[in-house]
Amino acid sequence: MAFAQRIDCMECGGDAFLVQPPGDDEPVEAGDVLVYRCRDCGQRWDVVVDDEDLDGS
Numbered sequence: 001m002a003f004a005q006r007i008d009c010m011e012c013g014g015d016a017f018l019v020q021p022p023g024d025d026e027p028v029e030a031g032d033v034l035v036y037r038c039r040d041c042g043q044r045w046d047v048v049v050d051d052e053d054l055d056g057s
């Protein structure tokens with residue numbers, strides 16, 4: 001999978017993890033929204049996938 005399982009929380013700098021990873025039968029495409037939640041402060045982040053995310057490693 002090319003998209004991140006975790007991101008840096010933009011609020012506190014902690015780890016924000018995918019709330020509901022897409023299933024294998026639901027390929028992530030550009031324009032899809034992935035929801036992350038910070039384990040430290042609880043902030044929710046909705047991240048729109050773009051082509052750049054999918055092309056990366």
Ligand SMILES: [Zn+2]
Nearest residue numbers: 009012038041
């Ligand atoms: Zn946070």
